Amino acid sequence: MSAPAAILRVSALGKRYADTVAVDDVSFTVGRNEIVGLLGPNGAGKTTTINMILGLLAPGAGSIHIDGVDLSRERERALARTNFAAVYAPLPGNLTVEQNLRCFGLLYEVPDLGARIEALLEQFDLRRFRRVRCGLLSSGEQTRASLAKALLNAPRLLLLDEPTASLDPATAQELRRTIRAIATQGDGGILWTSHNMLEVEAVCDRVLLLSHGRILLQGDPRTLPGAHGADTLEALFIRVAREPLSFAGGTA
């Protein structure tokens, strides 16, 4: 059986909380070796969308296929192909870096776990922190530990929710390089959220601009601003955030 072209296929996804529409008819894909930026102002529905893709929140409508596996029907198989790192989901602070990686490695049933942990400790410069409890790490070190966890199972779909938010510029640049390499060398795809538009332009192959739970625009982050009369992606982002109705017509 040939592998599906899209690593992530989200179709007509919707979620309501009482009277509030958090996500409304959202459809998009993430392709193999592609980094897709999920952008939008606070409350746009980014984290709700990510939570649904992670199986932490049941969609009210629509479907999610990860590497061809329907999340609603085969949750375990779909999530075995996925992993994530988010600033709001640090690793348990009362376990050391190595202990956390070992526990999550077992949860993801990672083969040859010891060697995989060593490789990730090396890759994220965490060897000297292996016996340090995660709660004692600086925020940047915690982010690196979370990223090491996120790569434990070499996921086909990697979800990164503001992964560089607490990193210094040098570390953030190194991380972007690492993630870029993972996307191009592996056979997976990455969904990335960030409020740093320069970073998004540098990293993402494609962006989706969300507002009020809907995708208003999508395209190449380097050409999209020009196509909509904006000088930069940041300027376009601000317009989408302030005047979402003027973009509500389509997703060109």
Added chain:
Amino acid sequence: MSPRRVAALVLRQYYLLRGSPTRVVPLFAWAAIDIVLWGFIARYLDHATSGGPDFLFTLLGAVLLWDFFIRIMHGMTTAFLEDVWSRNFLNLFATPLAVPEYVAGLMLTSILTSLVGLAVMLILATTVFGLSFFAWGALFVPFVAVLFLFGIALGIFASAMVLRLGPASEWLVWPIPALLSPFAAVFYPLATLPAWMQWVAHALPPSYVFEGMRAIVAGHAVPLGTLGIAFALAALQIVLAYAFFVVVFRATVRSGLLARYSAESAA
């Protein structure tokens, strides 16, 4: 069911226990204090009422078995609460971990931690007060097994309750055994209770255990029929508690509570 995923949950608890004496001491400290306190009370009563009932068995034996049940139940809920305290639900349930594996992990952790308490209680009761459950031989096993099953059922139920009501509802968990103990007839015959309390007691497997234990001490035959009822009740209660946990878990995924657990409400 993946043994590796179940092992991950047990390993996590082992790491926590290994690195934290404050987690290890409660595994046996309260149970040991209970044994010492009730051991002396029983010794005094035996001395004061020589020729009367065997208080060592009826009191100290009851305390030992009841504390074992509490260790089991608290072992389950404490393992669950570790995930609440460390805000680990997002990381945990974004993995392929399935609910049966999660519950199995809690259960296995509880077995291991409660065995520590049971061992300490048995050693103290035997060496200090001369109470030997080992003299009962295989008779001891079904009594402990019923309490074990009921402890698991109640642990699953209490975890589901905290999952549904939020982190602040943790305080509701700890007094549950104390609330049940008057109905379970731990220290007195079931007939002592008023009729309505006896009806409640009949739904609680421990009441059969303690009645049975008193019957044996009084020289009667092992009440196999009532032990069978207790087993069946406890097994049914595990099934019901597990079903309740699954329903609550699905509801938290549907409402968004799981993803925003610290908010205590999805609305």
